[in-house]
Amino acid sequence: MTDHQAQRRRKELLRARGRSISWAAPLLLLAGITAVDLNTTERFRIVSWIVLVPGIAAALCGVWTTAVFAALSLLDYVAVDRAWPREYQATLPDFILVAFAGLLALLACVVRRNGERRMLHMRDIAETTRRTVLRPLPQGWAGLDHAAVYLAADTQARVGGDFYDIQPGPHGTRVLVGDVQGKGLGAVETAAALLGTFREAGYHERDLATVADRLETRMIRHRGHTVALGRDDGDRFATAVLLGFPPDAPDVVELINFGHEPPLAVGPTGVVRPLPPGGGLPLGMTDLTTTGPPPARTVTLAADETLLITTDGVTEARDADGDFYRLPEEAAHAPTSDPAPLVAHIRDGVLRHTHGRLSDDTTIFAVRRTATP
Template identity: 35%
Template sequence: MTVKKSTPSAAVLNWMPVAAMAVVAVVDIVAGPNVGFLPLVSLGPAFAGLVGGWRRTALIGLVALLLCLGLGLYNGLFDSSRGYSAMASVAGVTGVGVAAAVMRSRREAELASVRSIAEVAQRVLLRPVPLAAGPLQAAVSYTSAVAEARIGGDLYEVVASPHGVRVIVGDVQGKGLAAVETAAVVLGAFREAAYDEPDLMRLGERLERSVAREPDDEKFVTAILAEIGRAGPAVLLNYGHPAPLLVHRDGKSDFPQPPAYALPLGLTAHDGPGPEPYHVDFAPGDQLLLYTDGVTEARDDQGGFYPLGERADQLLKDPDAHRALDALREDLVRHAAGPPHDDAAMLLLRYQGHGEAPLRP
């Protein structure tokens, strides 16, 4: 069982009501009854209503009332209306604090419910990639630029189809919910077409039509498709996306460039050149890293971009693809200055051998 440890800031907030009442009591005793510090005892339930539950707020309010009663009797304030007004002040603040704590608890419960639904939707959209597909070991890393979000405008998928292992990594133009919606459209079309289409070009055309049917005709998606069969080189199809990083078994690395960069998905109305499939030697022991521009455009505090090619050796330090990709991601986080300004997705394919292991979730 995992025990959650409270942070120092949380501990300070929890003890603040007690500390406030203790300070007020000491100052009131030292200063005497003529200064009028007694109503400040209500600071205890006021702070409790901001950070605690309603039961704790009510308990601290009761303690504050007893403290106010004791100090009022000690100072002889109940001979006039001062003692009763101080008690009324503490009781009123306690009531308001309890009401605030109840409302905050309800909002937190609603937020937790909404967040759980969002997490389920995120897992449906970006499912975990298979640990192994044919001869490949796959690992993925995703960092969203939106706080508290696990997904954004970047997308990835690995499908073990009858035509080979097919992979997509893409980047939707823009951010926010509109980008997530477009990413869902592309992923849905890819998951279906990857099984049906025997030709990678036909698969790309299916994706193009799915994006072109979107109501926002200015929305586009840069993407790279890959097909790795049981034998022979990998086939790539690039729609205006950064070239992948190929790390060979001997440690050499390069960025295989397409014959010509095509327009992104969704921009066929501009009559630009279509993509041309090209082959890349991908042998046992090699690694292919597909990524989005949030990786290579991450800047350090001097404004320098992340040198992905120079850090390719990170992928050779661990025999496990997931740990190797985690090391590369940690290196990227150390390089970047502050929080990420763009979504960053990385999908690593490691060629283990010519085995024909079935797809394992």
């Protein structure tokens, strides 16, 4: 379970019938301390424990509710203490302690609420960034059934260097899934640059190999720009899988692999077969070879087969014993080859395998042609 899911789970536990019941815990504590103090002997006076009540309220409730409990605790302290004979009543320092604890609890609650507002604001910014880089894709977009899950290793940032997109065009539909080396804003910026080029080249260029050339050129240009700015991005690269779905060949998929894990073809009966790896170098590394970008390969795909593409957040996921997540075996046990259930099955398996502790950004992407063009 991720930190965000755990936080949302805790909030759900503090609600009943859609309303917050966070006030119940400090109220029960207040009532319990009062009852115990009034029903025990003078040797077991615990009314000073009432300082815990505003502290609990500060951790669970809002500012005004915490203020109410701070005042209520002080009044209850005075009332309970006066119910005892004078020789057993608490001293003035205890009264000051209760009052001071209420003020500190109120201040702590204000700080907590301000921190939560800042966190929500940063989360909104991260969500906007994510939706800009990884734009939402309509269902059945460009004649493809698809599903995708992106899990950022940094749960606060919620966006990293993994990327994917579908681009329809006059020469067929193109799909790009990849992973930028490294983390942080530099990886996000590189992913955005590659996606921008893919969306233009994938639409205009007739040959998939030309789209690959454009992506390689964009990677080199972007890397040169960041180096000119004085940043240490001179060796950044990206692995990727570029797919082409020709409009006149419904059982054919074109594939160019830039050093990425090869896609898996998942059938409805659990049969999993890896597609050809391609043997190409990652984007940004063509200067290490004289052959240029990897060649395009043509693969025959059955109508009920789904292509499953994942980044190394899946293939390199480890459990507590250091064992890797077995993607082909898990994909073979998926209940169906439909993209959405297949992606959900792999996502749940990875989170179970790692106990929610992802060491790298994780993307799970599944796609196939729709039954009806």
